[in-house]
Amino acid sequence: MAQTQLFDPFAPAPLVESEKENLLDEVKEVWEPTSRLSVTTLMIAVLGMLLVSAILMPKIYLRNTIYYESRDVTKLEHQFAILKQEKELLKAKVEAIRYKNQVEDTLF
Secondary structure (H helix, E strand, O other): OOOOOOOOOOOOOOOOHHHHHHHHHHHHHHHOOOOOOOHHHHHHHHHHHHHHHHHHHHHHHHHHHHHHHHHHHHHHHHHHHHHHHHHHHHHHHHHHHHHHHHHHHHHO
């Protein structure tokens, strides 16, 4: 008895030999890269990186310089505040000594 094949609408249609070769070529392109990095692409990438670094280096340098200068300014402001307090203390001591000398001079 012969077997009858049922029609399957989802089954792939039989491929012609040229379609098989085209499909095989497409699969090879995906699995095997055909081109490597060209010299011009490499040069463009290197020049791009140099351009970006040439733009960013001055910015980084200026930020670092400003940071260290601001640290120095803050340190000097702190020292200035300490010296102002010390000046006030010395003024108070001088006034106390003057008062003491004036009182002692009037008593004797």
